[in-house]
Amino acid sequence: xKINRIQLNCRHTSALGGEMGADxxxxxxxxxxxxxxxxxxxxxxxxxxxxLTSGYKQSFRPVKGTPMRYDIVSFxxxxxxxxxxxSMNLRQDVPVELDDDFVxxxxxxxxxxxxxxxxxxxxxxxxxxxRLIFIALSDASESAEKxxxxxxxxxxxxxxxxxxxxxxxxxxxxxxxxCSELNISRTYFHRLYFEAFGxxxxxxxxxxxxIFAADMLKNTDNTVTEIAELCGYDSESYFMRQFKKHKxxxxxxxxxxxxxxxx
Numbered sequence: 001x002k003i004n005r006i007q008l009n010c011r012h013t014s015a016l017g018g019e020m021g022a023d024x025x026x027x028x029x030x031x032x033x034x035x036x037x038x039x040x041x042x043x044x045x046x047x048x049x050x051x052l053t054s055g056y057k058q059s060f061r062p063v064k065g066t067p068m069r070y071d072i073v074s075f076x077x078x079x080x081x082x083x084x085x086x087s088m089n090l091r092q093d094v095p096v097e098l099d100d101d102f103v104x105x106x107x108x109x110x111x112x113x114x115x116x117x118x119x120x121x122x123x124x125x126x127x128x129x130x131r132l133i134f135i136a137l138s139d140a141s142e143s144a145e146k147x148x149x150x151x152x153x154x155x156x157x158x159x160x161x162x163x164x165x166x167x168x169x170x171x172x173x174x175x176x177x178x179c180s181e182l183n184i185s186r187t188y189f190h191r192l193y194f195e196a197f198g199x200x201x202x203x204x205x206x207x208x209x210x211i212f213a214a215d216m217l218k219n220t221d222n223t224v225t226e227i228a229e230l231c232g233y234d235s236e237s238y239f240m241r242q243f244k245k246h247k248x249x250x251x252x253x254x255x256x257x258x259x260x261x262x263x
Contacts, residue, residue: 001075001076001077001078001081001126001127001130002075002076002123003073003074003075003111003115003126003130004023004074004075004076005072005073005074006071006072006073006108006111006112006115007071007072007073008071008108008109008112009069009071010068010069010070010071010072011067011068011069012062012067012068012070013062013067013068014061014062015059015060015061016059016060016061016068016070017057017058017059017060023074023075023076024051024052024053024074024075024076024077025051025052025056025072025073025074025075026049026050026051026052026072026073026075026130026133027049027050027052027060027070027071027072027095028047028048028049028070028071028072028101028104028105028108029044029047029048029049029050029060029068029069029070029095030047030069030070030071030101031047031062031063031066031067031068031069031070032044032045032046032048032063032066033048033060033061033062033063033068033095034060034061034062034063035058035059035060035061035094035095036058036059037094043063043198044095044097045097045194045195045198046097046098046195047097047098047101048095048096048097048098049095049096049098049101049104049133049136049137049140050093050094050095050096051085051090051091051092051093051134051137052092052093053092053093056093058093058094060095071105071108073108073111073130075130084131084134085134088134088135088137088138089138089141090134090137090138090141091141096137096140096141097140098140099140103132103133103136104133104136104137107129107130107132107133107136108133110125110129111125111126111129111130114126114129148196152192152195152196153192154182154184154192155192155196157181157182158182158192158193158196158197159196161178161181162196162197162204165201165204165205165208166204166208166211169205169208169209169211169212169231170209170212170230170231170232172232173201173205175189175190175201178201189201206242206246207246209231209232209233210231210242210243210246210247212230212231213227213228213231213239213243213251214243214247214254216230217251217254217255217258218254218255218258224236224239224240224251224252227239227251228240239251
């Protein structure tokens with residue numbers, strides 16, 4: 001296996017794809033990215049790694065306008081290398097989310113350091129480092145194939161809790177009470193919730209209330225002030241700002257459009 005180049009701590013503000021060349025590439029994304037799989041736009045929620053085969057057509061985009069941060073290694077493979085990669089049953093050309101990027105990140109740092117010195121065992125070191133990366137990526141691929149119930153602790157209880165939030169949006173949802181019910185810490189709760197659903201619990205609470213508000217604007221004659229209070233907002237102006245951010249228009253405009261659509 002011949003290493004063409006290694007670059008660490010890269011940043012990209014637009015789509016990343018065709019400019020990477022024709023040889024296989026290993027990307028370690030430090031930030032979430034968007035990509036397309038089977039015609040569907042998907043996004044990662046944390047650090048991920050992608051092994052791109054020769055002739056790949058995949059491209060990656062930053063999420064929410066935040067620049068992508070990534071490490072990259074481009075390499076050439078022999079027939080034996082390709083057979084080894086095939087034997088690892090790696091997911092290729094799509095990102096695999098990592099519970100911990102320590103192994104892959106550490107291997108890439110060591111490879112970059114070695115590339116500056118090129119000692120007697122340089123080639124062997126590089127090949128062994130790449131195999132270590134493939135092993136870590138294979139383990140992550142197997143983990144990614146597990147169901148959320150298998151992969152995420154307390155997933156069933158968290159899913160039930162999330163369903164309750166959307167079924168009862170006006171409830172005063174207390175994170176402390178939720179943590180007490182699950183018997184876990186706040187920090188652990190927030191990490192598990194985001195891992196399970198890709199959003200924070202607070203974001204779900206806000207989303208559920210704004211969906212409820214939109215329904216009331218469409219189907220009741222309650223004033224905007226009354227709806228804001230029913231949705232748990234002490235400030236009508238704050239409610240209106242959040243609603244506009246969510247729906248792209250003010251509550252009054254939303255109600256006008258909803259009524260116009262019915263006529």
